Amino acid sequence: MYEEIKLSVVIVNYNVKYFLEQCLYSLRASLAGMDAEVFVVDNHSTDGSVDYLRPRFPEVVFIENKDNPGFAKANNQAIRLCKGEYILLLNPDTVVGEESVRNLCYEMDERPDVGAIGVKMLNGHGVFLPESKRAFPSPWVSFCKIFGLSRLFPNSPRFARYSLPFLDADKPHEVDVLAGAFMLLRHEALDKVGSLDESFFMYGEDIDLSWRVKAGGYKNLYVPERLLHYKGESTKKGDLRYIKAFYGAMLIFYKKYYPKSNRIVRLLIRIAVILKANWARLSAPFLGKKYPRKRRLLILCKAEHFEEVKSVCVKMIPALEYVNLWDLNDERVMAAICRKNQMKGFTDYAYYFPDVRYEQMLLFMDKLPNKKIFHHIYTKKSGRLVSSGK
Numbered sequence: 313m314y315e316e317i318k319l320s321v322v323i324v325n326y327n328v329k330y331f332l333e334q335c336l337y338s339l340r341a342s343l344a345g346m347d348a349e350v351f352v353v354d355n356h357s358t359d360g361s362v363d364y365l366r367p368r369f370p371e372v373v374f375i376e377n378k379d380n381p382g383f384a385k386a387n388n389q390a391i392r393l394c395k396g397e398y399i400l401l402l403n404p405d406t407v408v409g410e411e412s413v414r415n416l417c418y419e420m421d422e423r424p425d426v427g428a429i430g431v432k433m434l435n436g437h438g439v440f441l442p443e444s445k446r447a448f449p450s451p452w453v454s455f456c457k458i459f460g461l462s463r464l465f466p467n468s469p470r471f472a473r474y475s476l477p478f479l480d481a482d483k484p485h486e487v488d489v490l491a492g493a494f495m496l497l498r499h500e501a502l503d504k505v506g507s508l509d510e511s512f513f514m515y516g517e518d519i520d521l522s523w524r525v526k527a528g529g530y531k532n533l534y535v536p537e538r539l540l541h542y543k544g545e546s547t548k549k550g551d552l553r554y555i556k557a558f559y560g561a562m563l564i565f566y567k568k569y570y571p572k573s574n575r576i577v578r579l580l581i582r583i584a585v586i587l588k589a590n591w592a593r594l595s596a597p598f599l600g601k602k603y604p605r606k607r608r609l610l611i612l613c614k615a616e617h618f619e620e621v622k623s624v625c626v627k628m629i630p631a632l633e634y635v636n637l638w639d640l641n642d643e644r645v646m647a648a649i650c651r652k653n654q655m656k657g658f659t660d661y662a663y664y665f666p667d668v669r670y671e672q673m674l675l676f677m678d679k680l681p682n683k684k685i686f687h688h689i690y691t692k693k694s695g696r697l698v699s700s701g702k
Contacts, residue, residue: 427530
């Protein structure tokens with residue numbers, strides 16, 4: 313049915329032009345040789361995103377909204393224009409590997425029963441994001457999550473179904489819910505089950521779509537292809553608007569798919585949601601990033617690029633007392649991964665693209681996860697350092 317183009321990529325942007333720039337560079341590398349199209353829907357950004365990015369990425373179709381209609385509606389604007397056999401919904405604050413998209417399209421080719429594929433998401437510290445694979449938030453699953461039973465019993469399929477921690481993150485699994493930050497969809501399946509529900513302004517629409525994909529007779533597949541997701545750079549988790557949007561979306565989903573559930577359970581979950589939202593709002597000012605007082609940086613690049621990257625890092629990373637080079641003229645990136653003990657003294661890692669491929673960066677982060685470590689990417693074409701930790 314869809315034979316013109318193999319893949320259509322849809323990205324919704326709001327005020328994260330430098331993260332989106334990096335995302336598009338990684339996507340350009342990943343789509344090399346593929347028959348693909350890319351759409352960016354800008355939800356009335358005030359940071360000059362479109363004017364900045366359009367001349368740098370002439371292959372991208374930019375759609376400019378005059379207001380912010382929300383994530384679901386913006387995605388649907390582009391989905392209606394997509395001609396690809398597969399459609400990839402992708403967040404702007406992500407980095408994909410050179411082989412990831414192609415590999416996942418091959419997976420789709422081999423599995424006609426699969427309607428959607430999600431991936432292994434890593435945050436800016438290389439730590440696995442549990443929302444990469446989830447179960448549907450049924451009354452019981454939500455109750456266990458909100459009241460901490462899933463945290464107390466992480467290996468229990470009964471109590472810890474929300475993020476399925478008992479399923480190996482390095483193996484493929486059929487799951488209920490995939491994350492909207494990276495969701496590869498079969499266009500034919502999307503036509504059958506419908507596009508994103510626009511009653512969700514932000515958050516929850518991926519759970520809703522995952523539900524409908526399964527209800528349409530397809531499978532949702534988690535595949536351990538790595539993706540860097542800075543997670544939340546376009547939203548502030550302590551912001552009251554975020555709290556209302558996130559928990560409001562959960563209540564919309566709950567009302568939509570579990571209308572006949574026990575009233576007492578629904579009431580308990582509603583109370584817990586309200587308390588959790590208020591606690592998040594009150595505690596947000598005290599939960600900011602805590603940076604080490606003294607930071608030590610390792611730059612992975614060729615020697616001839618070291619001073620260029622170092623000068624940018626010194627300006628952007630506070631309290632930087634030591635900078636060292638991992639010379640890629642003499643050593644492979646993989647050799648650094650093998651020498652974990654040597655790596656423990658560093659608080660920050662900076663990668664120079666294209667000296668280091670995106671696939672290598674993601675592997676490095678995955679093998680050395682640490683909440684106290686910050687990863688930075690310097691792209692030659694942009695001349696800019698991008699990271700979740702400044």
